[in-house]
Amino acid sequence: MRRVCTFPEYKTSNIPVKFKPASKFEAFILNRSTIFQKSFKGDAHSLSYVVLAVKAGRIYTPNSLIRNGIIVLENGKISYVGDDFDKAKDATILKFDDGICTPGFIDVHVHGGGGYDFADGSLEAFSEVCRYHVRGGTTSLLATILSSPIDYTLKILEAFKRSFNASKDGAEILGLHLEGPFLNPDMHGAHPVELLQTPSRELVEAFLNYTDIIKRITIAPEVSGGVEAVKAFSSKNVIVSIGHSNAPYEVVDKAYNAGLRHTTHLYNALGVSFKRGAYRVPGALESILALGGIMAEIIADGRHVHPILIHLAVKAKGFRRLCLVTDAMRAAGMSDGVYKLGSNAYGSNAIVKDGVSYTVDMRSFASTTISMVDTVRFMKSIGYPTRIALLMASTIPAKLLDISSRKGFLAPGFDGDLVVLDREFKVLLTTVRGRVVYAENRDFLGLS
Numbered sequence: 096m097r098r099v100c101t102f103p104e105y106k107t108s109n110i111p112v113k114f115k116p117a118s119k120f121e122a123f124i125l126n127r128s129t130i131f132q133k134s135f136k137g138d139a140h141s142l143s144y145v146v147l148a149v150k151a152g153r154i155y156t157p158n159s160l161i162r163n164g165i166i167v168l169e170n171g172k173i174s175y176v177g178d179d180f181d182k183a184k185d186a187t188i189l190k191f192d193d194g195i196c197t198p199g200f201i202d203v204h205v206h207g208g209g210g211y212d213f214a215d216g217s218l219e220a221f222s223e224v225c226r227y228h229v230r231g232g233t234t235s236l237l238a239t240i241l242s243s244p245i246d247y248t249l250k251i252l253e254a255f256k257r258s259f260n261a262s263k264d265g266a267e268i269l270g271l272h273l274e275g276p277f278l279n280p281d282m283h284g285a286h287p288v289e290l291l292q293t294p295s296r297e298l299v300e301a302f303l304n305y306t307d308i309i310k311r312i313t314i315a316p317e318v319s320g321g322v323e324a325v326k327a328f329s330s331k332n333v334i335v336s337i338g339h340s341n342a343p344y345e346v347v348d349k350a351y352n353a354g355l356r357h358t359t360h361l362y363n364a365l366g367v368s369f370k371r372g373a374y375r376v377p378g379a380l381e382s383i384l385a386l387g388g389i390m391a392e393i394i395a396d397g398r399h400v401h402p403i404l405i406h407l408a409v410k411a412k413g414f415r416r417l418c419l420v421t422d423a424m425r426a427a428g429m430s431d432g433v434y435k436l437g438s439n440a441y442g443s444n445a446i447v448k449d450g451v452s453y454t455v456d457m458r459s460f461a462s463t464t465i466s467m468v469d470t471v472r473f474m475k476s477i478g479y480p481t482r483i484a485l486l487m488a489s490t491i492p493a494k495l496l497d498i499s500s501r502k503g504f505l506a507p508g509f510d511g512d513l514v515v516l517d518r519e520f521k522v523l524l525t526t527v528r529g530r531v532v533y534a535e536n537r538d539f540l541g542l543s
């Protein structure tokens with residue numbers, strides 16, 4: 096059996112890979128987890144020599160599949176991927192002979208988990224949500240804020256600026272995703288309709304002061320000033336996503352030309368084709384499917400979207416333009432009950448029954464309680480190959496966020512973000528920047 100099989104897409108030769116060791120100070124900050132201290136070489140002042148290796152039965156890089164391979168993590172980065180075990184001779188080796196190793200999952204749409212919501216705006220909330228989601232294999236994410244009063248959102252932005260990635264044992268926050276408030280009131284879904292706004296120049300300017308941390312904003316381009324707002328944000332390198340929208344084709348096309356690049360939960364809260372007189376014209380959904388340059392995300396939880404619709408999206412756009420997201424809320428990892436989607440102060444109530452989150456009238460879903468690994472497992476269950484499902488959860492979102500030179504691949508020089516799954520796609524191990532942040536069974540640790 097060939098141990099290394101290379102897939103045609105994503106040739107490593109296209110990826111700039113240069114291994115740059117972190118400074119000793121950075122290594123100290125990155126590596127202070129107690130689990131990781133098992134692999135310290137030398138004294139506490141030489142932490143930059145810490146080496147950890149993960150051995151797995153199958154490693155999806157994901158441009159190749161390596162059987163019985165090893166990944167060496169040093170100073171927060173990957174220093175080796177392959178089947179030469181000599182490269183790990185100085186490392187503490189964590190062995191997962193039946194394990195599937197993949198780049199860490201990148202969730203570009205997540206509100207909360209473990210009882211907290213990013214919109215709570217506190218340091219504790221940021222840390223706890225990130226700590227919760229490593230259990231599901233998420234290694235980095237966009238902290239998503241539900242529509243909130245403008246003053247409150249600005250306060251969150253300030254708080255977020257101060258405490259960016261305060262937690263060192265959770266997923267890395269890559270930036271913020273404002274889901275609203277510039278949405279169409281007719282398509283508000285679980286967003287409090289009274290909090291939606293039209294994007295006046297003044298409001299847009301207020302948010303533009305924070306484009307160093309706002310990485311993405313969801314806008315309904317058909318609202319008054321919508322296309323101008325798309326242009327204003329995209330010109331500042333904020334990824335603009337169409338969502339909670341019933342824009343007709345002409346408006347979607349204008350927004351596309353103004354810089355629209357992504358779609359918020361494809362099929363959910365998006366208008367469909369309609370009749371203009373006797374003539375049937377494309378709605379937001381068909382326009383997005385038709386415009387090849389627009390990427391999209393899917394809540395692949397087996398509830399929000401029928402598998403046939405997922406197949407249709409893959410046919411129309413190709414899996415290289417589709418990301419898997421959780422859109423999870425604070426009830427993820429909690430028992431059934433009533434929870435706030437969004438902040439405790441301004442969010443909407445959601446009823447969680449049998450682990451499924453509904454609006455209070457129980458007629459719609461309100462966010463989810465899933466993890467990224469659940470979306471991968473679901474894609475497998477409806478017929479997608481493991482590699483494609485893993486790509487849609489890691490490599491493609493990295494491409495969307497324009498960080499695919501450092502995340503979304505297992506290759507030397509890339510961040511040490513990886514996940515090991517068992518055969519049933521249960522998470523066994525998660526590392527973020529080379530640190531073990533989650534281990535399902537601590538007995539796995541220290542076996543070398």
Ligand SMILES: [Zn+2]
Pocket residue numbers: 204206239274422
């Ligand atoms: Zn959302």
